[in-house]
Amino acid sequence: MNNNTTCIQPSMISSMALPIIYILLCIVGVFGNTLSQWIFLTKIGKKTSTHIYLSHLVTANLLVCSAMPFMSIYFLKGFQWEYQSAQCRVVNFLGTLSMHVSMFVSLLILSWIAISRYATLMQKDSSQETTSCYEKIFYGHLLKKFRQPNFARKLCIYIWGVVLGIIIPVTVYYSVIEATEGEESLCYNRQMELGAIISQIAGLIGTTFIGFSFLVVLTSYYSFVSHLRKIRTCTSIMEKDLTYSSVKRHLLVIQILLIVCFLPYSIFKPIFYVLHQRDNCQQLNYLIETKNILTCLASARSSTDPIIFLLLDKTFKKTLYNLFTKSNSAHMQSYG
Template sequence: MNSSSCLQPSPATTVALPVIYSCLLPAGIFGNILAAWIFSRKVPSRKTQYIYLANLVTANLLVCSTMPFLAAYFAGGHRWPYGSLACKVAHHLGALVMHVSMYVTITILCSIALSQYATLKKSTGTQHSPDLPGNFQRRLLQKFRRPKFAKYFCVIIWMIVLCITATAITVNVQHRVSEEFPTCYNIRVEVGDRPEMIATSLATVCFFLFFMTVLWSYYSLTRHLSRIQENTCIGEKHLIYRRVKRNVLVIQIILTVCFLPYHIFRPIFYVLGTDNDCPRLNYLVEIKNFLTCLAAAKSSLDPVITILLDKTFKKSLYGLFTKSTPEHQKHNNDIIAEMRRNMERFS
């Protein structure tokens, strides 16, 4: 296979992808900055869910910050020299940081789902608590709803991210420029070397573990809710169950729509991309890039998802666009009082 001429991007790559990333960028930056401002000013920062959501917003902003580099890479990467500064910046600050931040969002989404699931154990007591595993697993699950654990867990995640990013950049910088790859858009960047394939395969395994964990949480909630509805009148607690079940369902839909297609295709990409078939490789690379774009689009849509996940955030956002009249002030006070009652219920 002639590596220097095998990959030839089509207009779908050089035109469509830059346009999509350029459209996602302003929506993602504006929405996530607004969400970050609301979290810092309007909602209690010591609650577990808001610790996870604040870190989720940070990861989303990182993904959005890489979109200009990705748009420039797909628009002109097939003309850049492989060793040029533009290629290194697009490859490191674009693709690498975007992929690492993407797995941070997946991990935090799974943590939110486990936190929501563990909340029912606290809110329902021992009589009607969901079916949880043994004592050790139960204690571990309950930790996901504790603010101190959430802070330490997120710090560990970011430390791992920094180590992975620094190591990957160091390895990539040590790559020598070869005449085999004259342009930035080449097989080494798009397909990756063996260490990158191994790392991607491990990340894919981790994703499916997270995916199945959220799926298990939703199944257990649905089964438990059906059982207690048949045998018990749970009254006001029914609203708590419905809210938690809806939140876990939203997370499951996000993982299924945005991330599952990419992770199903990735092993197929590595298996089929090993043949010396340039037309097939071009199609595979472009499908992979569009599925990656779908995963990145989740970061731009996350403020909408946050509105679905959190009622307090929605009310705080609504308060920004209402006039400060006595009636609205009373309405805001009612919102704050209700928010405090909800926080005490989940504490």
């Protein structure tokens, strides 16, 4: 057993808490997202661009949930498996691939939802006299596309294609080339947790995408607030308060999601790549533990999304309410 293997020692958090958390998140996520997808595909007749974005977001969430059992097994058994064993390779490849593909897809879709919601607001005000010529052109023509269902479908397909085209080669390269270069003896080791140069570069690029997504949502939200403040000083918008409140709530919810789930992960990842180069086993273990906890936090968003859908889409909320109402009525009649 080499020094790298003895240096990396999983704590109770990694070997016990994380496997349990991932399994619980998987159960909740599979149930909630399967129900959500069933509603989006079969119970909502006229689908808007938001429904299309949310449907693809659910698909990404289910992909995250499919990776959670692999992550759970890795943290539970990784310190017992041999590094070159088949189970170590399978768990590492499938868990890493599913987790990162779905994470980046969901981030980009959340950004498009924010743009679509903002475009909805701006379209309603593009005819106002207070709206500048620049706003009429930019929001009335360019961002208008994000609200079109056909454009939403094509955009989501492009997102999947680009993300898969980038992450699959990197993951295959890591599994076939980088993973065979180390001299580790156990599956849970420094090489597995840190990755080699190509993997670290890909990780930094992914972190940049997270920052970009956060910036898009943040810009949409504060542009909306600025626009709302401007028109309030020029005209009465009492009849539109419900629309404005709805759009503002949508953007705020997405912003909170990114802040709570993804921002800590994106801030810590570059710090992790810099500090892990020091030859300090205790510090390295702390860094790896923190990385794994923040990764779990980022993936937890996929399991809680069905709750967020209730806030983002009134049609989804109404459909779900009607389903439970009919189910309860049928249940009461069977005992009547």
